[in-house]
Amino acid sequence: xxxxxxxxxxxxxxxxxxxxxxxxxxxxxxxxxxxxxxxxxxxxxxxxxxxxxxxxxxxxxxxxxxxxxxxxxxxxxxxxxxxxxxxxxxxxxxxxxxxxxxxxxxxxxxxxxxxxxxxxxxxxxxxxxxxxxxxxxxxxxxxxxxxxxxxxxxxxxxxxxxxxxxxxxxxxxxxxxxxxxxxxxxxxxxxxxxxxxxxxxxxxxxxxxxxxxxxxxxxxxxxxxxxxxxxxxxxxxxxxxxxxxxxxxxxxxxxxxxxxxxxxxxxxxxxxxxxxxxxxxxxxxxxxxxxxxxxxxxxxxxxxxxxxxxxxxxxxxxxxxxxxxxxxxxxxxxxxxxxxxxxxxxxxxxxxxxxxxxxxxxxxxxxxxxxxxxxxxxxxxxxxxxxxxxxxxxxxxxxxxxxxx
Numbered sequence: 001x002x003x004x005x006x007x008x009x010x011x012x013x014x015x016x017x018x019x020x021x022x023x024x025x026x027x028x029x030x031x032x033x034x035x036x037x038x039x040x041x042x043x044x045x046x047x048x049x050x051x052x053x054x055x056x057x058x059x060x061x062x063x064x065x066x067x068x069x070x071x072x073x074x075x076x077x078x079x080x081x082x083x084x085x086x087x088x089x090x091x092x093x094x095x096x097x098x099x100x101x102x103x104x105x106x107x108x109x110x111x112x113x114x115x116x117x118x119x120x121x122x123x124x125x126x127x128x129x130x131x132x133x134x135x136x137x138x139x140x141x142x143x144x145x146x147x148x149x150x151x152x153x154x155x156x157x158x159x160x161x162x163x164x165x166x167x168x169x170x171x172x173x174x175x176x177x178x179x180x181x182x183x184x185x186x187x188x189x190x191x192x193x194x195x196x197x198x199x200x201x202x203x204x205x206x207x208x209x210x211x212x213x214x215x216x217x218x219x220x221x222x223x224x225x226x227x228x229x230x231x232x233x234x235x236x237x238x239x240x241x242x243x244x245x246x247x248x249x250x251x252x253x254x255x256x257x258x259x260x261x262x263x264x265x266x267x268x269x270x271x272x273x274x275x276x277x278x279x280x281x282x283x284x285x286x287x288x289x290x291x292x293x294x295x296x297x298x299x300x301x302x303x304x305x306x307x308x309x310x311x312x313x314x315x316x317x318x319x320x321x322x323x324x325x326x327x328x329x330x331x332x333x334x335x336x337x338x339x340x341x342x343x344x345x346x347x348x349x350x351x352x353x354x355x356x357x358x359x360x361x362x363x364x365x366x367x368x369x370x371x372x373x374x375x376x377x378x379x380x381x382x383x384x385x386x387x388x389x390x391x392x393x394x395x396x397x398x399x400x401x402x403x404x405x
Contacts, residue, residue, distance in 0.1 A: 016074040024089030041097035068139040072104030114156035191250040310345035311337035322401040
């Protein structure tokens with residue numbers, strides 16, 4: 001029974017796994033013999049996970065592996081049981097812990113593979129390194145919330161529906177295969193065309209979109225439902241359903257916006273003849289940006305990592321090794337940040353839609369904070385061995401090392 005007590009006391013943080021295990025023991029559903037098996041499974045799983053992310057020969061890696069294992073098991077258990085402790089305890093009684101942790105990892109891999117934005121770019125297979133990096137970020141936290149996971153799945157499922165509709169519309173409107181656009185903007189333009197009864201079924205140029213907007217805001221304007229249905233008649237049912245939702249949103253939101261003096265049609269896909277307003281050069285930049293950020297273009301830690309590598313003249317990548325962190329610190333303390341490199345990085349790597357926002361992020365926030373944290377010019381705050389600077393980079397960037405120096 002000492003093993004039972006030891007095993008249970010390990011999970012005082014009351015994650016769902018511990019709750020289900022405690023419930024199962026209290027209700028007599030999980031016997032001491034079963035606890036012995038769970039204990040052995042847990043030890044085996046911890047070693048496997050420690051080896052996957054680092055090594056099983058270092059105590060900190062083993063301790064972090066325990067957190068990862070419990071997080072994965074808890075995520076899957078809470079998902080399949082919908083929070084029902086009895087159902088979760090039965091699953092622990094009838095199935096191995098390894099199967100639970102693997103299923104939790106599969107849930108995260110599935111989420112990672114889902115789109116993070118609505119750009120119409122053909123999906124690329126994620127590398128094993130990218131998957132490992134994502135799992136590293138998600139499982140090393142103290143707790144993975146099922147509610148947050150489900151909310152993220154729902155958000156990305158919405159992106160996927162828009163992308164599916166966007167690809168269908170791109171084919172319908174005869175866009176070339178290499179035309180670069182965002183599904184949102186393309187959908188908005190098509191909804192505008194379909195709303196204006198007399199509009200030609202072609203994507204508008206700048207002059208045409210102004211006329212369309214003027215017609216759309218006419219008090220007598222209404223949707224020709226037959227024309228709308230006919231346009232999507234050959235589409236799969238799922239596309240038709242998404243299109244109807246998008247038209248409802250267009251009517252509820254866009255028409256109101258169009259009537260305000262501040263309205264600008266920047267959210268619409270505009271053509272110049274047969275050429276997208278966004279050039280092939282911008283297409284290449286957007287593709288490269290997705291690769292640079294590993295599609296985490298809304299992750300401040302990834303963006304910070306790229307900026308600090310650029311400012312230090314180091315190769316651009318979305319994660320930072322401890323060795324690279326020390327190079328960043330040494331470079332800054334020797335010659336400061338390279339403003340010319342930052343300018344080139346912004347102009348040549350960041351898509352226009354993010355450029356203004358990320359310029360402000362660097363010049364108003366990160367540059368000042370990093371300059372203060374990485375410096376070693378205050379005799380009252382010496383940092384000869386970079387401990388303070390390393391802690392800052394670890395908390396700010398997408399760092400791959402653990403909290404030990």
